[in-house]
Amino acid sequence: MNFCSHCGSQEIRFEIPADDTFMRHICSNCGTIHYQNPKMVVGCLPLYKGKVLMARRAIEPRLGLWNLPAGFMENGEKAEEGAIREVWEETEAKVKIDRLHALYSLPQFNQVYLHFIGELESDQFAKRTSESLEVKLFDFDEIPWDEIAFESSTFALKKYLKNPDSEKVHIGYFHYKHLGIKE
């Protein structure tokens, strides 16, 4: 943040406001406190007759790798609507949400994933879309574990595989060790 989006001043300081405990960007000219908060990513584990629909990313980051449909939640929508929209955008499949399945935080990246479980209305989906190089229904024993784009998808898939009928939401979080990297 270089300029205040409210008044245009460059006099932005970074400090803890009175009655607060977190560092904030504060405009010294107009006094606006510019709060920054985590972004939500909403996604789905879309099932169809025991298979799961995945998409190979046509966009960076992690271009070319497989992922569960997911993306940033938008203003004006409900979380579950966002997940349905993301499935449509990435695969052109229509999904009916059954339940929330996983909550996965990435505190290093200020993101939180919500993965729902849903059932496809039919086996109709696009073979590719502007967001996906390839869309495919996988049997659970043929999931390409070594070519998955994000740990959040691996987490959601593995938890499902371990206990497909569990209704309790699985809570997890990203750590660099998941990538074999020492912090």
Place this chain on the structure above:
Amino acid sequence: MNFCSHCGSQEIRFEIPADDTFMRHICSNCGTIHYQNPKMVVGCLPLYKGKVLMARRAIEPRLGLWNLPAGFMENGEKAEEGAIREVWEETEAKVKIDRLHALYSLPQFNQVYLHFIGELESDQFAKRTSESLEVKLFDFDEIPWDEIAFESSTFALKKYLKNPDSEKVHIGYFHYKHLGIKE
């Protein structure tokens, strides 16, 4: 948004970028797209020996009304850590998170609530804090339903009361009719 926070230009247009489907604030000078996304509110239904800890708000909005401890999630934390922090800030109680309980969207306000269920480590809490005029453990048959600050708390409490042992997350959303207001 009056000024671009990146370059300070006032030439901000509001339109759908190429390869996008949503309206965004775009800087015509430097090209930055200023995405705006929903904020997450993390909270808790803190239980202690069958009672629930609630706090009477010392700050606007809804000053003076009772609420489950909850607040905006901060950058750098996990969702469940945010809920623990909010319980501490509003009540000075230490809570251990058991599970996620409710997901409640407010699409009109670009907010999503995540309410966890947790158990207090002890009956130690502050009678009041800088954020709460009063903190109290309520029996479920003495909850002040007519003096609850936010519908998200009412939703989480009623769902719990109806089925305390359900592990499936309750998914709900705000509508003005919940306040008796026609849209």
